[in-house]
Amino acid sequence: xxxxxxxxxxxxxxxxxxxxxxxxxxxxxxxxxxxxxxxxxxxxxxxxxxxxxxxxxxxxxxxxxxxxxxxxxxxxxxxxxxxxxxxxxxxxxxxxxxxxxxxxxxxxxxxxxxxxxxxxxxxxxxxxxxxxxxxxxxxxxxxxxxxxxxxxxxxxxxxxxxxxxxxxxxxxxxxxxxxxxxxxxxxxxxxxxxxxxxxxxxxxxxxxxxxxxxxxxxxxxxxxxxxxxxxxxxxxxxxxxxxxxxxxxxxxxxxxxxxxxxxxxxxxxxxxxxxxxxxxxxxxxxxxxxxxxxxxxxxxxxxxxxxxxxxxxxxxxxxxxxxxxxxxxxxxxxxxxxxxxxxxxxxxxxxxxxxxxxxxxxxxxxxxxxxxxxxxxxxxxxxxxxxxxx
Amino acid sequence: xxxxxxxxxxxxxxxxxxxxxxxxxxxxxxxxxxxxxxxxxxxxxxxxxxxxxxxxxxxxxxxxxxxxxxxxxxxxxxxxxxxxxxxxxxxxx
Numbered sequence: 001x002x003x004x005x006x007x008x009x010x011x012x013x014x015x016x017x018x019x020x021x022x023x024x025x026x027x028x029x030x031x032x033x034x035x036x037x038x039x040x041x042x043x044x045x046x047x048x049x050x051x052x053x054x055x056x057x058x059x060x061x062x063x064x065x066x067x068x069x070x071x072x073x074x075x076x077x078x079x080x081x082x083x084x085x086x087x088x089x090x091x092x093x094x095x096x097x098x099x100x101x102x103x104x105x106x107x108x109x110x111x112x113x114x115x116x117x118x119x120x121x122x123x124x125x126x127x128x129x130x131x132x133x134x135x136x137x138x139x140x141x142x143x144x145x146x147x148x149x150x151x152x153x154x155x156x157x158x159x160x161x162x163x164x165x166x167x168x169x170x171x172x173x174x175x176x177x178x179x180x181x182x183x184x185x186x187x188x189x190x191x192x193x194x195x196x197x198x199x200x201x202x203x204x205x206x207x208x209x210x211x212x213x214x215x216x217x218x219x220x221x222x223x224x225x226x227x228x229x230x231x232x233x234x235x236x237x238x239x240x241x242x243x244x245x246x247x248x249x250x251x252x253x254x255x256x257x258x259x260x261x262x263x264x265x266x267x268x269x270x271x272x273x274x275x276x277x278x279x280x281x282x283x284x285x286x287x288x289x290x291x292x293x294x295x296x297x298x299x300x301x302x303x304x305x306x307x308x309x310x311x312x313x314x315x316x317x318x319x320x321x322x323x324x325x326x327x328x329x330x331x332x333x334x335x336x337x338x339x340x341x342x343x344x345x346x347x348x349x350x351x352x353x354x355x356x357x358x359x360x361x362x363x364x365x366x367x368x369x370x371x372x373x374x375x376x377x378x379x380x381x382x383x384x385x386x387x388x389x390x
Numbered sequence: 391x392x393x394x395x396x397x398x399x400x401x402x403x404x405x406x407x408x409x410x411x412x413x414x415x416x417x418x419x420x421x422x423x424x425x426x427x428x429x430x431x432x433x434x435x436x437x438x439x440x441x442x443x444x445x446x447x448x449x450x451x452x453x454x455x456x457x458x459x460x461x462x463x464x465x466x467x468x469x470x471x472x473x474x475x476x477x478x479x480x481x482x483x
Binding site: 070071072073074089090091092093096097099102103104105 | 400401404432433436437438441444446448449478481
């Protein structure tokens with residue numbers, strides 16, 4: 001794959017867009033559907049970390065959301081309707097804890113557009129662990145008080161990245177259902193539209209706690225599912241891969257065939273609810289690829305077995321790490337799979353992981369990756385120059 | 391005489407491009423000055439203070455050249471006509 005730098009991206013209908021957050025800003029990439037040649041723009045928000053990035057293509061929008069965080073001036077939400085040429089910056093940051101909570105926003109870890117037929121609904125997960133919701137397309141936000149007031153919350157403990165709510169899964173079948181995950185705290189689910197939440201960690205072992213199978217306290221790194229079969233979930237734990245067939249009511253281990261059951265990211269195939277991608281890491285302290293081989297593992301049978309995908313990836317002396325949100329799939333067929341590393345490499349596969357190549361190297365440490373096909377983009381009209389009056 | 395804020399470059403998009411802004415009142419403490427700043431220039435104030443009104447950990451405020459961390463924090467008294475400098479801390483990586 002080739003990459004060229006562009007001042008601003010000129011996306012066309014049907015293009016594939018890669019949104020990449022790093023510890024020093026965000027980068028946007030575009031390609032046509034062949035995904036052979038990429039144009040890059042960025043860094044956007046140079047100097048600020050971007051731990052969450054998302055695309056909202058609902059209701060005719062072509063909006064990129066990002067969560068730049070300045071070490072000095074705090075974290076905020078920003079959006080662009082022209083693929084990064086201009087970004088909004090609110091006078092007052094849109095996400096803020098109410099006064100009575102006594103909490104202050106440390107970072108934004110997840111931006112999740114809601115269901116397709118509720119195009120003005122969005123969710124964000126933040127640090128300290130909390131869920132915010134917007135019902136007006138991201139203009140105003142409110143704290144989900146059901147989760148914030150949960151009696152477990154005061155006992156959640158920060159993981160290495162902080163006490164963050166990093167996963168938000170909506171459910172198009174049971175519309176009042178939502179699943180979130182927080183590190184550390186574990187999986188929580190609401191079945192009543194966010195009014196009440198219950199821990200859903202039964203079967204997830206927590207070797208680092210006094211009780212092996214606690215109700216909560218698990219260090220869940222990522223959970224994923226497919227919208228066509230939302231009750232089947234896959235989970236990457238701090239040691240342990242798990243699957244649930246009942247929307248998290250029960251979990252069973254599904255780590256057969258991986259060199260390490262530790263890792264961070266997890267991405268589900270765009271068209272197959274039983275195909276999942278992970279990147280195993282040696283744990284607990286080293287957190288680099290086992291045996292120095294950077295391998296993506298894929299299951300095609302709902303985590304009954306995993307197979308390595310290595311073609312094009314470094315297979316010796318790889319000391320790299322892939323963070324929890326730094327892996328994504330596009331919606332193409334065959335699916336594109338992408339991941340970014342802490343060493344600043346952005347890899348892509350145009351054939352569902354069978355082979356890989358570097359889209360970009362030497363980026364800042366990559367924190368998050370999202371991939372999307374741009375749809376419904378009106379063809380840009382050529383600019384006609386007005387003739388001067390005679 | 392009034393109190394003046396020195397606004398650093400990254401925040402000037404919220405102060406009309408000005409590096410220095412004067413408050414129309416004479417606040418007695420730094421906290422009162424920041425409350426007034428929030429009314430006049432909310433974009434500046436909300437990036438100096440978090441939503442709970444605390445000075446962000448990597449922001450340094452100087453009153454008359456003295457860092458407020460060692461001079462009473464938000465309760466630091468202000469002399470008439472003094473300058474409050476907002477500076478990003480030398481931190482990062």
